[in-house]
Amino acid sequence: MIKTVAIQGVKGSFHHIVSQQFFDKTVHNIECLTFDEVVDSLISEESDAAIMALENSIAGSIIPNYALIDKYNLHIVGEHYVDVQHNLMALSGQTIEDIKEVYSHPMALLQCKEFFKQYPHIKLVEDKDTAEVAQRIQEGQLKGIGAIASVLAAEIFELDILGKSIQTIKHNETRFVIVKRTNSEVLENEINKASIKFEANHKRGSLATILNVMSDCKLNLTKIQSLPIIETPWKYAFFVDVTFNEYGDFKKAKSLIEIMAEGLKVLGEYKNAKL
């Protein structure tokens, strides 16, 4: 039973949105400032589960989070997609002309840069989080200050939205995973997606051979990412996501890849959130 879930950011953050949608609104959230703290909270058993952004359609994989999951042997037990929409918000009654400074996470500022070109009087300032600025504006009743955050943050902290979906690239789908200390409790017949990691060298054919096995076992590849292994030149680790109809097909592929590649590790077996 999941009662406590660690999230990156405060209430109103995109991780909080995932927590509400994947679990329900009654779970207790541990608000962490960094992903290291999210993982600490899970490992120390303060939390029953944790939510981590893993990739988005603009910036690609968040490799440090892959590294955390790998290093601490966490298990991916589920995934969830959110279309990240950024909104400009401020205290009720403020207009965009009143706003002198906007604080937000560097990534959010970057994604909304184009919007602010029409408002040269507004200074953009980097901050730790998106929703936390919204909270600060409400708590300090800060006039002249704007936040870039989710609609949920505007609702929670009772701010007015002065600009809706102000990011340049309108569609920014972010994939979050739900991780736990122990293996998934998902029933085998509900599992239709898996995340694995293995090693192979750069010699011609070695990756192709493994992908052929996957194909023969009826697995579909939805993501592949190579990372050089620092200690071993010319050797690569691959992070691969696959989907399948039958869990038995994945089991068969696993036993073959175990023989053909080195260091096979299953990061998680779970239910595909995109059907």
Add this chain to the structure above:
Amino acid sequence: MIKTVAIQGVKGSFHHIVSQQFFDKTVHNIECLTFDEVVDSLISEESDAAIMALENSIAGSIIPNYALIDKYNLHIVGEHYVDVQHNLMALSGQTIEDIKEVYSHPMALLQCKEFFKQYPHIKLVEDKDTAEVAQRIQEGQLKGIGAIASVLAAEIFELDILGKSIQTIKHNETRFVIVKRTNSEVLENEINKASIKFEANHKRGSLATILNVMSDCKLNLTKIQSLPIIETPWKYAFFVDVTFNEYGDFKKAKSLIEIMAEGLKVLGEYKNAKL
């Protein structure tokens, strides 16, 4: 003839180091604050070439830079690797006990977090660049302030190094590419590496089939990265780097991949910097 090269950051930045090592110390550098500005400088013909970080062994690919190269049809004409080492520096005569605040790029601060745990009196503050802080300290004769930057930055701005290679992960190899508006002038018999992009769907086997072609054509895969194509669910773009001994082998593979995959684009053909 390359006379002017756009770099991200000021003198003493890691891009500046690449410029000095790949070209020579006589080229004129255009110092840009963002990668967008780097690309602008190249496209507007202010610069003859530009240098862009593309991936590093800790954080993986810098996808927005891939996107810039793709969007503006830039040509990768060379690559260069630098082992990024971060150093704490301050005005001559200052000790680490004198330092109250350290300013640097968020990524540099993150990579050096462990080092600063032993100095809880030092406040870490995010800044735009690494070397630019070193410049500011020298120009303003700022006491009590530290920068995290390269040895070259300490030399140029005449600062003392108070901590050498202070990043947690000691080996942080970063791959930079040299891009131009027009195609490479590298001689065919000197080309032994290429970066390509193509599209394929998630259906089982489609990527495996293409990798088999590469393998049959004696290409070695040194990097692969999938990115979902935003407008088209279940379709993926793949960025792939390959090395080869004979340029003819690559030409053969190109003509086959052109038939089998969609949207094949050669981002660059150049000389492998790692032999």
